[in-house]
Amino acid sequence: MHVFVMAAVLTLSTFFTQAAHAADDVSGEQAFNNNCRTCHSWKEGDNRLGPSLHGVVGGKSGSVQGYNNYSQSMKQAEITWDEASLDKFIANPDSVVQNNNMKPFSGVGDADTRKKIIEFLKSK
Numbered sequence: 001m002h003v004f005v006m007a008a009v010l011t012l013s014t015f016f017t018q019a020a021h022a023a024d025d026v027s028g029e030q031a032f033n034n035n036c037r038t039c040h041s042w043k044e045g046d047n048r049l050g051p052s053l054h055g056v057v058g059g060k061s062g063s064v065q066g067y068n069n070y071s072q073s074m075k076q077a078e079i080t081w082d083e084a085s086l087d088k089f090i091a092n093p094d095s096v097v098q099n100n101n102m103k104p105f106s107g108v109g110d111a112d113t114r115k116k117i118i119e120f121l122k123s124k
């Protein structure tokens, strides 16, 4: 009985420590959720207002199967989404693909947040 209670207390305190940690250090997933999830999923085949971002890092622009809302500009952009091009695009989409459809999205100004989002997408 005592052992059980001790285990429960330990589990709880671990939980609270992790929750507190996450609050002051936003994870890549949270940064993605805060900035991109309204329009994008990272799940394969899950196209929403924007295309699925599954495996986007290393992929070609405008090439997600089953997504039919690409702008003419994105279809013709011929960009390989690597860390550098994604960083620029997320900071200011129009500077990379003029007349893109990613609206209303004003860009992520914070370089550290962009880096976290890209790291997160690399794992998806």
Ligand code: HEC
Pocket: 032, 035, 036, 037, 038, 039, 040, 049, 050, 051, 053, 056, 060, 061, 062, 063, 064, 069, 070, 071, 072, 073, 074, 075, 081, 086, 089, 090, 099, 100, 101, 102, 103, 104, 105, 108, 117
């Ligand atoms: C308001 C909705 C919206 C938000 C918010 C948004 N996007 Fe998009 N995104 C779109 C749409 C729509 C497109 C298609 C654009 C086009 O065809 O011109 C797109 C396209 C993209 C593409 C190109 C995909 C491809 O297949 O070539 C990338 C990469 C991307 N978004 C990343 C992001 C990231 C990362 C965030 C968060 C920092 C984000 N987007 C936030 C709607 C959004």
